[in-house]
Amino acid sequence: MSAVAVTVFAGGTVRPGAGLAPSTALAVRGDRVVALDDAALALRTAPGAEVVDLAGDALLPAFGDGHVHALFAGLERLGPRVSGLRSVEAVVAEVARWAAAHADADWVVGGRYDPVLAPGGDLDARLLDAAVPDRPVVLDATDHHTMWVNSEALRRCGIDAATPEPAGGRIVRRADGSPLGTLREWDACDLVRAHLPARTDAERVAAVAEATATLAASGVTWLQEAWVELDTVPAWLEAARQDRLAARVDLAIRLDPDRWREQLPLVRDAAADVARLAHPRLTARTVKVFVDGVLEGGTATLLEPYLPLPGDRAACACPHPGRGPAVRPAEGWGLPVWSGPELRAALAAYAAAGFRPHLHVIGDAAVRLGLDALESLRPRGPLPARRAVLAHVQLVDPADLPRLAALGVVANCEPLWAAWDPVQRDLTAPRLGPVRTARQYPLASLVRSGAHVSFGSDWPVTSHVPLEGIQVAVTRRPVDEPARAPFVPAERLDVATALDAYSRGSAYQAFADDRGVLRPGAEADLVRLSADPHAVDARDLHAVEVRGTWCAGARTA
Structure with missing residues (x-):
């Protein structure tokens, strides 16, 4: 038996995850779970054992965030705090306040x-x-x-x-x-x-440290940093050297559709620098590709035309609402970022170099384009081994839903968006019409199809708190409007499935099959909650407190 002391969690409810029955106790030695229930309780008397009294709290597999922008979130706090402001006047006032307080800022x-x-x-x-x-x-x-x-x-x-x-x-x-x-x-x-003043590496390191600490405090132990520019990689390396990463991070380096060929040796070099550092909390195995834009801006790509918003100057046949000729672009209505041949060529080149793709796909045409490009990789090896990711999958044509499972693709979804909020009401739904609006965020359909589903936050686009996203996945209502009618209620998930997507689903995305379920031999990534999510009203999940986070057995929050 190892001389490493054991920690026993008892006095509450242990939810091992993945449909397993609740347990009464859990024991950890080093970075691994070693026992549950009576076998765990028996270790309380082991030499040097530490006992953590849960005092009625719940212990669950920690969360992973499959799509987040931690660096952006940290840097955002250096400027005017306009997030959450509800009027143009409030935003302008905050900009004026910040500018007056920072008269030396160019x-x-x-x-x-x-x-x-x-x-x-x-x-x-x-x-x-x-x-x-x-x-x-x-x-x-x-x-x-x-x-x-x-x-x-x-x-x-x-x-x-x-x-x-x-x-x-x-x-x-x-x-x-x-x-x-x-x-x-x-x-x-x-x-x-191109004209913005560059942030210093010191500012970036501080931003990364603050953001990963914030995520750890919400129960997150792994995150996919989903938009990394090459010039920011040194800051991530320095944050790791200084042991200022409060969670594991995988870097997804963004590919430029016009420069991806010349980027390839640079991306390889950056990943090699990360690999040489060999820090347990930093990897760089992913490339990020924006296949399209966003529905609320009319830039996501669609199989059928957008409808015009009130005041648009042209008919709904326009590829961009209010602009341009009524000619359907080859890759869909909206604003395609990549052509099909270029996307296939880029994914093949980077797959050959050992990178897995993380594709931003919002519109149904982008989802299809992404699936087609991933399918073209099959002759180079089994896709499930690559764990390729389609991120967001907001609008999926019914014909394409089964393809994600068939190709072994990870559907990374941001559940907090799956509610009738002002963006949906004022910008997205009017552009889509009722039929397509009702096909958005097909969470339950993806689960039923057998696809690997992981959850993420897209923070700072929306809240970083997993329990808020889980609440919306279960209720399909905005967190701050729990009495509102559910948005596409047929796509609601049960609590166990939603938790699983934020734990085991993200662990699968992270190539970490020994995380996301608490069983002997599993890595000890744990989150302590003030209440068992299975036992509270789903509308109150956001109010459940995170009271501790452990990453590989080490407490991080």
Whole structure:
């Protein structure tokens, strides 16, 4: 027997997960679960044993976040705190307050404003000019696919009426062709991002440390960092060297559709740097691909046309609501980021280099394009071994639902979105119409199909707290509106299945089959909760407190 002391958790309810019966106690030695029930209780008298009295609390497998932006979340706290503000006036006031308090800042950079603050999500630069007329102001929307800037930012970045429309983005314009102040998707937002002052590695390390600690405090022990630029990898390495990662992190390095070939050796080198460090909480085995945009912005790709929002200037046959000719793009209505041949070629090249793909797919055309590209990898080896990820899968054509299970693809879903909220009411549902609206977030259908389902938060787009997402998965109601009618109630999950997606499902995504279920030999990733989620009203799951998190047997929160 190992000389490492044992820790026994007793005095509450142990929920091992995966449909297993509750236990009375659990014992951990080192980084592994070694016993349950009476066998665990018997170890209380072992030399050096520590006993943790659960005092009626519940012990469960810890959560994993299958899609999160921890670095963005940490850096966001350095700028104006506009997240959650409910009016344009409140956002402008906060920008003015921050700018006055940071008179030495050359740029005012922050996030995340709510796009429903303006009709169609289109916000005017002049509103921000009233707060800060002499310095550039740049705000990201909650979806991180849209940007709101002031006139000085447009001027400094050279964006005016003569600026051509970027291929992979949109400059929202006034009737005279001048830029309004709202930019959509990569190529448009990058016109501004190319001019932003660079964050220092010290700022990034601090942001990573704060964000992973925040996630650990909510019960998370592993996360997929779902958008990593190559120049930020050194900060992740330094955070690991300083042992400032409070959770395990896998880095998904973003591929540029125009530069992915020249990126390949750089991505390989970055992953090799991470591998050489050999830190137990940092890996870089994934590449991130944005296949499309977002439905609320009209940039996700659809098999059928968008419907026009009130005030759109063109018929609903337009690929972009209110803009462009009534010609269906080859890859779908909306704003395709990749062509099918380029996506297949990129995935093949990076799969050959040992990377697994993590594909952002929101619209039904993007889901199909992603599935087709993944299917093209089959001759290179079994797809389940790659654990390729389709992230978000917000709208799936019924014909494509069975394909995820058949291909062994992980469906990573953000359950907190599966409710009738203002974004859905004002921007998404009007663009889709009732039939497609009712097909969104097919959580139960994916589970029934046999697909591997993992959950994530997409923080800071939405809340990082897993129990809030689990509540919405079970109720299909907004956390702050528990009495609202459920959104597509046929797609509700039971508590056990929702918990499983946030634990065992994310562990599968992480290539960690010895996590997500508490049984002898499993890695000791644990979360202590103030109540058993199976025993509380589903509308109160968000109020259950996290009272401790253990990653590989070590307490992290």
